[in-house]
Every structure is written in structure tokens, then in C-alpha cells.
Amino acid sequence: MSATAPARLANLWDDAKAAGMTEPERLVYRSNLLGSDKRVTNYGGGNTSSKIMQKEPPPGDDVRGLEGSGGDVGTIKLDGFATLYQQKLEGLKQLYRGVAFEDEMVGYLPHATFNLNPRAASIDTPLHAYVPRKFVDHMHPDAIIAIAASADSKALTQEIFGDEIGWLPWKKPGFELGLWLGKFCAENPDAKGVVLESHGLFTWGDTPKACYEQTIATINEAIAWFEGKTSGKPAFGGEAVAALPAAERRAIAARLMPIIRGLISGDRKKLGHFDDSPAVLEFVSSRDLRPLAALGTSCPDHFLRTKIRPLVVEFNPANPDVDALAATLEPAIAAYREDYAAYYARCRHDDSPAIRDANAVVYLIPGVGMITFALDKATARISGEFYVNAINVMRGASAVSTYRGLDEQEAFDIEYWLLEEAKLQRMPKPKSLAGHIAFVTGGAGGIGRATAARLLREGACVVIADIDETALGAARDELAIAFGKDFVRPVKLDVTSEEQVAAAYREMAVEFGGVDILVSNAGISSSAPIEDTPLSMWDRNMDILAKGYFLVSREAFRFFKQQKIGGNVVFIASKNGLAASPNAAAYCTAKAAEIHLARCLALEGAEHQIRVNTVNPDAVLRGSKIWTGEWREQRAAAYNMQPDELEEHYRKRSMLKRSVFPEDIAEAVYFLASDMSAKSTGNIINVDAGNAQSFTR
């Protein structure tokens, strides 16, 4: 019995809730209920429709259909639905010139738009429109696709559902499949749904509730049937290797992800995601891993997200030699690219778009788990989720029959479908730091948080590291709300601890895949005349400012050199690293050490395309933890004034007579961390509103 066998789906329909809704609201409700469980449909997969009467100006009743478009049914809102005249969709049949021309029908769909709704109709619109029932669900349930992807899927469908649920052979979604569905319904008026080979499920009903319940009941019937068939049987031919303990799995992923990332990041850097959930571990540790993985995925949705097939990394967890494994990655990845190019060459048509990125999306490591890479973190995560759907499908299909992936040519025709290409071409230009990973120390403080926000705004993923756990939690929440959960990870870090620094980088490697930008910013300050400076104050400055900057830089260099795709270090030093300040010898000296460390690292890093630059702020009081408490009072005392007079004092002291804010420092960091400064290293930018003492020379 598999540890990951699914339980039955619950019927979540609430009559009391639905009673007070309009028909369009009930469609949203039905869709969200269905999409709330990934066993019903994968993220972004499937769609729903209702054929209902609505009014549009000028007054008069008209039939229109409401149909879900390309979004995610679990989270779709009313404005996510396309609205079309059912009559006009019927009329389109007169324009159909046959299957060879079915793609041109997509261009006619906007002519059926109801009420000027700008939401584009999806490619699945004819599938819904030509089923002559008022309420129609199209889902991608793992349990149904397991049947649909079996070699004898027609016979299995008949065995499980009898005449209640029909079966149609594989056909790429589009106008032709819509006509097939219409014909099926005309010939089988009592059928309650149909399984589409290698794809998914269509179900329908005369009320929204009946439609929903039919979908849930059909999936539950399949789940129950699988339970009966697979109970007591080991999945995937049984275990071939034992999974490693969780900590070792993560440690190995942390080693491998930066190396893979370096090998597959071409013009655009990629982001990684690691998954070692039970379903993944069972599959990657099984006897049938290699033959099943080689077959690729089945449902077109799974396939589009995960490429033609995953790359199985050759690794024996019983004898875990990670160095040897790392050395085999390069030839394995090169071989995958060659295979992919051969697949493209075999399947391409005269008018096919040019070959796209030939690297694998999914990397399977026996005993360890699954790593996925994509151009952004959410896509990497979602691609992993899709492969888990594919694993569930393979588990079911291979237990009761022979699993079949999508036919290679059909797969190619979907991957390089001109309509898909048009969608890709319409994608907005990526932001300047998309795909980049930044590590910001002191990330919960004023300058750190502003810097994280600036880099996030440019599309980077950011690890905020800070010793203050409370502030870290607050910063993480604030940044995640502003920029999305996928982009931010907090890590508690004492920069003076060699072990903690190494652990924080490992965490970053597992969460995002590596590192591109280090912003070393964590700091303190202190003030005392030299004769009153205790050794502890001297050491503390040297520990956090000099040693801390050294440790986080050394670790960054180690990762940069593994990735071999360059790197970028920005030090937040201080005006006081260049200009002496009264009664702050320990602080000023440690800041000077940072500035010189940056120059040394710029020299060492250049041949590896690692740039190292420094930003020197001065008197950034707002939001700064340094400027609360003692230091503020000490500085005020040194200038013989009240603490709340300091900001104004510094403003007046500056040449430009302006205050310096965390956002000003963040802007300089962004400049140095981005390609805008691609030809600069070993440089210093003062952001201090002008101070002649700190002019560089």
C-alpha cells in the first residue's frame, strides 16, 4: 500500500451559501471549490462554464455562456471569465474548414464576445460550448489522468464507469475536439461525462450543484477503484534505494543546486525549487524510476510545465559521494540538451518556432528528491507541483496497466504550437534583476529592508538575514505582502559565526538555487574616546564589521565559483571608513577595513566576473537600528546637542543640505548590483549629501 494513497474527496457544496448567489457568482463558487483541492485539478489547469441568460445594453435577453479562461480555477474571480454568445459560438461551425485549419478558429472567438468583456476566451472554449448541457466542468484529476494515461484506458474507463462516463481518444484541445465532444453527447444522451485519453475529464449537469457533485463523484469512483486495485502492492515496482534522512537530503540539494544552476543559466538566470515530499521520495527511490521517467508526462498541462521528460541524476544514496556526483552533472546536462535538440529536429514542422531552451526543468535524484528550475521562483515551484501530479498519474497507471506518456509528435505539436508561441511572445519583458538571487545581511534594519525592497522591485529573489528574529519576521511579512511570498526568505544570522554563515547560504541554495548578489550591510556602531575604548568595544566592531564582512564574502565567493556565472558584492561601509570622526576610533577603523577588503576582493574576483563595490552612507538615521539608543545619544553628546536635533544637524552639515534616507542607499546598491554598472568594480559611491572629507582620491 502506498504511503501517499489519496483519501476520498469531500463534497464541499453548501446549499445555504449558494442559495443567495447569482448564477455567475455560483460559477465562481463552483470553480473555487473544485480548484481548492489539487487532486481535482492541478494549478492553472482545467476550466468551468455555465450557459445562462444575461442582459446587456441595449435591453433584451440573450443567451450567453460564461467560461473560465486560462487562469487558475481555485482562485479565479468573476472578471477571470470570458463571456460569449452561445448562438454565435454555434454559428462559428459554419466557418470551420476542417482539422488542418482549426487554429484559425481561435481568431473568430472574440467575435462572439458578450457585453464587450475584454477577457480572452481560452483554447478550451469550443470544448465547453459544444457540450449541449448548461453546466460543464473540465478538470485534470490525477486519478482520472492515471486511467487516461493507461495503455488500455478505454477498457478501464468502461470497467470503472460502465456507460455513465464515456471515452474519447487523444486529441489536442481545440475546435475539432469541441466537435467530437458535441457528437459524443448527441450519440450518448445519458452519459454524465467523458474521459479524454492522455488528458483529463469532462463532466456536466443541469444545475451547478449537480455538475459539481458529478465531478467529485466521478473522481471519487476512480480513487476507490484504484484503492481496491493497488492495496498491498508496492508502488513503482518497490523501493530500489532507501531515502536519506531529511537533513542530508537538504544538504545534498544545497550542494547540487548552485552547480546545476550555473550549468543551465544562459542569457537568463534561473531559480530553483527543492521538493522531497513523500510522493517524490517514493518515486525517486523506486525500481521503476528510470523507465517511467523516460516516458515523460501525459496530460498536456503537466507536459508544458515539465518539458518532454525529466533528467534522472545518477546517484547512489547508499554510497553518497557528492563530489563525484557533482562532476557527472556537466556531461549529464549536456547529454540532455543533445537529446532535446534531437527531439526538436525529429518533430519540427516547416513553420515551427525556433528551438527554445534545451535544458531540463525537472531533476530527479534517487534517495534525495526533486529539483526544478525555471526563470522565476513561482514557475519553478509550480513546475515541481506539476511533476508531483505526473508522479501520481504514473503511480496509478503503472499499478493497473502500462503507463503511456504523450506521443512524442503530439507533445512537440503542443510545445511548439503557434498559439503557445504567440502567448510567449506576448509575455512582458523581464525585470532587470529577474532570476537573480540576493543575500542581504542586516536585512531587517532600515538600509537592509529598503535595499531588499529595491532589489525585489526589480524582480530579484531576496534572502534577508538578520540577528534580530522579531524584526526579521516583521520585515519578511512586509516584503512578502508587497512582492509575493515566493520572492522572500528570512534567515536568522549572526554574521560573526562561521557555521551560521555557511548554514544561511545552504538555506539560500535550497530555497532559490544559489546566489548572485551579496549586500553586506549588518552593522553596529559605538562611540568613545580612545583611552575609554574597552577592548570589548574594539573587538565587537572588528567582529561584526570586519570579520562579519569577511565571512559572508568568503561564502559568497565559494558559491560564485561553483556556479561559474559571475557574482556581485556590494558593501555598505561608511563615510567614516574614509573620513576620521571624533571619539569613534573602533568604528571608523573597522569601516576602513571593510573598504579595503572590498578592494582586495574586487582584485581577486575580476577574473571570475565577480564585481565588488562599496556604498558609503552617512547619517542615515531614519529606520536605522544603529541610530536608536546609545549611539544616537553618544553622537548627540559629542556634538553637544539633544538626540532629536541630530538629523537636522547632519542635514545642515552636508554640502547639499539634504537628509540621506535608506531608500537613497538602496538606489546606489541597486545601481551597483545591476548591469547598469557592469563595467565597474573596486569602486566607491558616497551617498552622504556631499562631504568634502570623504571625497575619494
Ligand SMILES: [Zn+2]
Ligand atoms: Zn485540459
